[in-house]
Structure formats: C-alpha cells, structure tokens
Amino acid sequence: MAGHHHYDMIVIGAGMAGASVAAELAGAGRIALLERESQPGYHTTGRSAALYTQAYGPPVIRALSRASHEFFLGRGPGNPPEGLLRPRGALFIARADQADKLEAMRIALGAVAQPLDAAGL
Numbered sequence: 576m577a578g579h580h581h582y583d584m585i586v587i588g589a590g591m592a593g594a595s596v597a598a599e600l601a602g603a604g605r606i607a608l609l610e611r612e613s614q615p616g617y618h619t620t621g622r623s624a625a626l627y628t629q630a631y632g633p634p635v636i637r638a639l640s641r642a643s644h645e646f647f648l649g650r651g652p653g654n655p656p657e658g659l660l661r662p663r664g665a666l667f668i669a670r671a672d673q674a675d676k677l678e679a680m681r682i683a684l685g686a687v688a689q690p691l692d693a694a695g696l
Contacts (some may be wrong), residue, residue, distance in 0.1 A: 580607070581605065582604075582606060583606070584604060584605075584606045584607070585606075585607045585609060585662030586606060586607070586609070587610050588610065589608050589609070589612075589615035590615070590616055590617075591615065593608065594608065594615055594616070619683050626652060626665060627640070627659075627660055628640070628649055628665060629684050629686075630667070630686065637684075646659075647659045647660045674690075678690075
C-alpha cells in the first residue's frame with residue numbers, strides 16, 4: 576500500500592537518548608526514528624550536550640559517560656572519524672565541606688584541575 580511502511584522497531588524522540596538508541600538498534604532491523612520538532616536534539620538533552628563531562632551525576636551515570644568517551648572521540652568502528660568533542664574548560668564549585676569529595680572525584684577521573692578560592696575567581 577502506498578504510504579505504509581514496515582519497521583521492526585520505532586523510537587520516539589530524536590534527542591540524544593532516542594538517537595543513540597536508534598543508532599544502536601540500526602543493525603538489528605528497520606528502525607523508524609520519530610521526532611515532532613523541526614530538528615533532532617531540540618529539547619533538554621540536546622541543549623545540555625554543550626558540555627561532555629565524565630564528572631556529571633551519580634556513579635552509574637559517570638560510568639556510562641566513561642564508557643561512551645571513545646565513541647565521542649571518534650574511535651572505533653562505526654564512529655564518526657572526526658569525533659564529536661572539542662576541548663573546553665569547566666568550573667566546578669563546591670563548599671568547603673565538599674572539597675574533599677570533589678578532589679576524590681577529580682583523582683578518580685584522572686582530571687587535570689587547578690583549585691581556586693573565591694579570590695582566584
């Protein structure tokens with residue numbers, strides 16, 4: 576029938592999560608990726624993608640971020656060879672009672688950081 580299509584799976588929403596799921600499923604069959612906005616990644620996840628950091632969220636989210644790092648750098652089969660990341664700095668702010676926890680996270684991530692106090696800002 577004209578106008579009818581057959582898909583094995585349908586993913587609703589072409590934000591970062593939906594597009595990632597559709598890409599992962601692409602080898603398993605015909606995928607339809609549906610988006611109601613005029614462009615993919617328009618809402619929250621697309622807007623928050625301006626900064627990729629392995630330091631965001633609880634341990635399980637940080638583990639997912641670490642696991643995706645090579646993909647975002649453009650390494651591995653099926654990944655965009657030019658990568659999706661560009662270096663940029665970030666500023667993490669902590670109260671004095673949170674400084675040790677922030678330093679432990681920095682060490683765990685192997686991040687290069689320079690501690691600043693209020694005067695250093």
